[in-house]
Amino acid sequence: MTEQCLVLIKPDAIIKHLTGDILAKLAETNLHIVGSKVVQVTKELAEEHYQHLREEKFFDELIKYIMGHYHMKSVLALVYEGDGACAKIRKCAGATNPEEAEPHSVRGKYGRITSKGIFENVVHASENPKEGEREIKLWFRPDELISTIYPTEMKEAKIEKMLWKED
Ligand code: GDP
Numbered sequence: 001m002t003e004q005c006l007v008l009i010k011p012d013a014i015i016k017h018l019t020g021d022i023l024a025k026l027a028e029t030n031l032h033i034v035g036s037k038v039v040q041v042t043k044e045l046a047e048e049h050y051q052h053l054r055e056e057k058f059f060d061e062l063i064k065y066i067m068g069h070y071h072m073k074s075v076l077a078l079v080y081e082g083d084g085a086c087a088k089i090r091k092c093a094g095a096t097n098p099e100e101a102e103p104h105s106v107r108g109k110y111g112r113i114t115s116k117g118i119f120e121n122v123v124h125a126s127e128n129p130k131e132g133e134r135e136i137k138l139w140f141r142p143d144e145l146i147s148t149i150y151p152t153e154m155k156e157a158k159i160e161k162m163l164w165k166e167d
């Protein structure tokens with residue numbers, strides 16, 4: 001079944017210039033990218049994204065990690081689409097613990113556990129299509145994706161936007 005999966009290339013991968021290698025590896029899944037953007041992750045976004053891990057002892061470090069406090073403040077967010085997208089991407093990404101990940105998976109190849117015990121596992125991938133939908137709606141607006149993957153509605157909204165200053 002066609003589904004979508006949110007992929008995040010995490011700050012440890014960005015600072016090591018691993019983006020190209022990771023995208024090449026993920027291309028082996030034959031899935032298509034339907035959205036992408038570079039994001040400076042706020043505390044609110046990080047905490048909402050990882051809300052299910054709130055009780056974990058590594059939560060505070062995880063929030064700092066995804067916000068870029070240990071590397072650089074940049075994450076590449078992508079939406080992959082296709083048949084069984086989440087399972088295919090997660091197989092390619094490898095196990096959460098980089099030391100347990102298959103050596104040729106993305107995390108097995110590029111991940112590490114730091115001496116402080118932080119899992120630097122280079123990518124995030126949605127666990128299943130339902131979680132994918134929650135995460136994609138959190139990270140992307142409908143007009144940032146090439147197709148309307150979830151129902152949308154027109155709403156009048158007053159939004160303050162940073163624009164280029166006119167001469
Ligand atoms: P994922 O779906 O494979 O990313 O794993 P989870 O959803 O369980 O965890 C989300 C993220 O939390 C992981 O990708 C890691 O960055 C981090 N994490 C998970 N388990 C641990 C752990 O035992 N220790 C540490 N330090 N971080 C962890």
Ligand code: MG
Pocket residue numbers: 125126127
């Ligand atoms: Mg997860």
